[in-house]
Amino acid sequence: MEDLELRRKAVAELGRELRSLMETVARTETPTEDLQELAGEVQRLEARFTGRRRERSEIPGVDVFPFGLRMYSPATGHGSAFAPPLEIEETEDGLVGRCALGVAHEGPPGYAHGGMSAMLLDELMGWACAAKGLPAMTIALDVRYQRPVPVEMPLLLRARVTGIEGRKITVSGSVVPEDDPQTILVAAEGRFVAPDLDRARSLFPGAKGYQN
Numbered sequence: 676m677e678d679l680e681l682r683r684k685a686v687a688e689l690g691r692e693l694r695s696l697m698e699t700v701a702r703t704e705t706p707t708e709d710l711q712e713l714a715g716e717v718q719r720l721e722a723r724f725t726g727r728r729r730e731r732s733e734i735p736g737v738d739v740f741p742f743g744l745r746m747y748s749p750a751t752g753h754g755s756a757f758a759p760p761l762e763i764e765e766t767e768d769g770l771v772g773r774c775a776l777g778v779a780h781e782g783p784p785g786y787a788h789g790g791m792s793a794m795l796l797d798e799l800m801g802w803a804c805a806a807k808g809l810p811a812m813t814i815a816l817d818v819r820y821q822r823p824v825p826v827e828m829p830l831l832l833r834a835r836v837t838g839i840e841g842r843k844i845t846v847s848g849s850v851v852p853e854d855d856p857q858t859i860l861v862a863a864e865g866r867f868v869a870p871d872l873d874r875a876r877s878l879f880p881g882a883k884g885y886q887n
């Protein structure tokens with residue numbers, strides 16, 4: 676079997692380069708004819724991804740699902756061009772995530788798109804459920820945008836499970852500047868449900884651990 680760590684490293688390296696490319700594209704003032712030529716080059720590059728293409732519900736071989744790694748997650752995945760990516764650490768008071776967003780994640784000029792903050796919090800809050808042994812799906816997310824989130828600013832995101840009632844979990848979350856953690860930029864309250872085994876089997880047919 677191919678070395679998994681080596682493959683994860685390669686996936687992360689490719690992700691890093693793609694992220695950098697996305698940021699360059701979002702900021703470039705390159706002449707129009709060069710853009711046209713570059714589109715053709717990117718298309719040729721894409722044709723070099725050979726080999727089997729993963730099925731829709733197939734879990735990537737580099738992942739650990741549902742408790743571990745999601746390498747192509749648009750929030751935390753080191754293999755994703757779209758992810759900041761969010762780095763997660765477990766603390767006594769829940770999970771803490773660190774990242775900085777880029778111009779590619781912009782909504783209002785100079786500030787993050789609100790959907791980015793919502794996505795990052797949603798994911799971190801989901802991982803907070805998994806950290807309690809209950810991998811769960813979001814059923815409701817209430818996001819309060821208190822201050823705009825500047826891009827290129829180191830951020831701290833927090834997620835804490837506030838209640839567990841059977842398979843239903845409530846979680847709170849926030850986004851703050853790393854150097855000014857008292858200032859809440861975004862606050863969120865979420866409700867999650869951990870699917871029971873039958874539901875998990877039908878929702879995630881590619882997750883071998885759940886199959887008979």
Ligand SMILES: CCCCC/C=C\C/C=C\C/C=C\C/C=C\CCCC(=O)SCCNC(=O)CCNC(=O)[C@H](O)C(C)(C)COP(=O)(O)OP(=O)(O)OC[C@H]1O[C@@H](n2cnc3c(N)ncnc32)[C@H](O)[C@@H]1OP(=O)(O)O
Pocket residue numbers: 741742797798799801802805810811812813814842843868869870871872874875
């Ligand atoms: C051992 C199983 C493990 C399975 C793995 C699960 C998840 C793994 C996922 C990720 C990996 C881990 C870390 C997380 C990382 C990222 C997080 C990303 C978060 C997301 O990006 S996630 C995408 C958006 N999210 C959805 O796509 C959910 C759509 N949704 C559904 O697919 C169903 O909703 C489901 C399956 C969640 C529950 O369905 P179900 O059949 O298992 O549950 P059931 O109906 O029995 O409800 C039980 C109690 O929850 C109440 N309840 C249920 N659903 C409700 C709703 N929608 N609104 C209000 N209350 C609701 C009922 O009222 C009842 O309450 P009561 O008991 O008091 O009556």
